[in-house]
Amino acid sequence: MTFSNDPVLDISGASVGQSGQTILENVTFSIDKGEFVYLIGRTGSGKSTLLRTLYAELPPHGGTLNAVGYDLSNLKRKEVPRLRRKLGIVFQDFQLFEDRSVAENLIFVMKATGWSDKSKMKGRVAEVLMNVGLPNSGQKMPHQLSGGEQQRVGIARALINFPNILIADEPTGNLDPYFSEEIYEVFKDINNKGTAVLMATHDHHIIKRHPARVLQCEDGRLLDSVKEKVTYGLD
Numbered sequence: 001m002t003f004s005n006d007p008v009l010d011i012s013g014a015s016v017g018q019s020g021q022t023i024l025e026n027v028t029f030s031i032d033k034g035e036f037v038y039l040i041g042r043t044g045s046g047k048s049t050l051l052r053t054l055y056a057e058l059p060p061h062g063g064t065l066n067a068v069g070y071d072l073s074n075l076k077r078k079e080v081p082r083l084r085r086k087l088g089i090v091f092q093d094f095q096l097f098e099d100r101s102v103a104e105n106l107i108f109v110m111k112a113t114g115w116s117d118k119s120k121m122k123g124r125v126a127e128v129l130m131n132v133g134l135p136n137s138g139q140k141m142p143h144q145l146s147g148g149e150q151q152r153v154g155i156a157r158a159l160i161n162f163p164n165i166l167i168a169d170e171p172t173g174n175l176d177p178y179f180s181e182e183i184y185e186v187f188k189d190i191n192n193k194g195t196a197v198l199m200a201t202h203d204h205h206i207i208k209r210h211p212a213r214v215l216q217c218e219d220g221r222l223l224d225s226v227k228e229k230v231t232y233g234l235d
C-alpha cells in the first residue's frame with residue numbers, strides 16, 4: 001500500500017546486477033512524489049541495470065527496494081503488471097508497433113492492462129496525446145512522425161495508467177539536440193503536474209541547462225548529488 005507522502009522509490013542497501021554479476025552495491029536513495037532526478041554515469045556503469053531492476057525486469061541481488069508501494073525483493077509474478085501501471089517506462093528506441101497507428105499503439109497497452117470501455121479508452125488516448133503535445137496524431141502511423149514525435153508517443157504510452165513515476169532510459173539518445181530539448185520539455189511539463197521522473201541520460205547539455213538532482217553510477221556505487229559531489233561530465 002502506498003500512502004500519499006511515501007516516496008515513490010525507496011531503496012536501501014541494494015545490490016543490483018545481471019547474469020549473476022553484481023554491478024552496483026549498497027545503493028541507497030529515495031525519490032519523492034513529484035521529484036525530477038537524472039541518472040548519469042559512463043557507458044557500462046550500471047544505469048540500465050538499475051532501471052531494469054526498478055521496473056522488475058531484473059531481480060535485485062539484495063537490500064530493501066520499494067517501488068511505488070511494491071517490495072521488489074518479494075515481488076510475485078502476477079504483481080509485475082500492477083507495478084508497471086504505477087511506474088511508466090520510456091525507452092531510448094521508442095518501441096512502437098510500426099504497423100499500428102498511434103492510437104492503436106496506445107489502445108494495445110490499455111487492453112493489456114485491463115481497460116475495456118471503448119469510450120473511456122478513446123478519452124484517455126486523446127488526453128495523453130494532448131499531454132505530450134500531439135493532439136491530432138492518433139490516426140498517423142509511426143513512420144509518418146519525426147523521431148521526437150515518436151518519442152512523444154512513447155511517453156504518452158507510459159502515461160496511460162496515471163503512473164506515479166516515469167522511468168526513462170536515455171529517452172533522447174536517438175534524437176538530435178533540438179528534439180532532445182523538446183523531449184526534456186515534455187518530461188518537465190508532466191513532472192510539473194506531479195509525476196516524478198527518473199531519467200538516465202548521457203546528455204550533459206540538458207543537465208547543465210536544466211539542473212536538478214543527479215544520481216551517478218560510478219565504480220560500482222551510486223552517488224547522490226544531494227549528499228555528495230557528482231562529477232562525470234558535469235564540470
Ligand SMILES: Nc1ncnc2c1ncn2[C@@H]1O[C@H](COP(=O)(O)OP(=O)(O)OP(=O)(O)O)[C@@H](O)[C@H]1O
Nearest residue numbers: 018019021023041042043044045046047048049050
Ligand atoms: N545481459 C547481460 N549479462 C551480463 N552482464 C551484462 C548484461 N548486459 C550488460 N551487462 C554488463 O552490466 C554492466 C552495466 O551495464 P548497463 O547496461 O547497466 O550500463 P549503462 O550504464 O546503462 O550503460 P549505457 O550508458 O551504455 O547504456 C556492464 O558492465 C555490462 O557489460
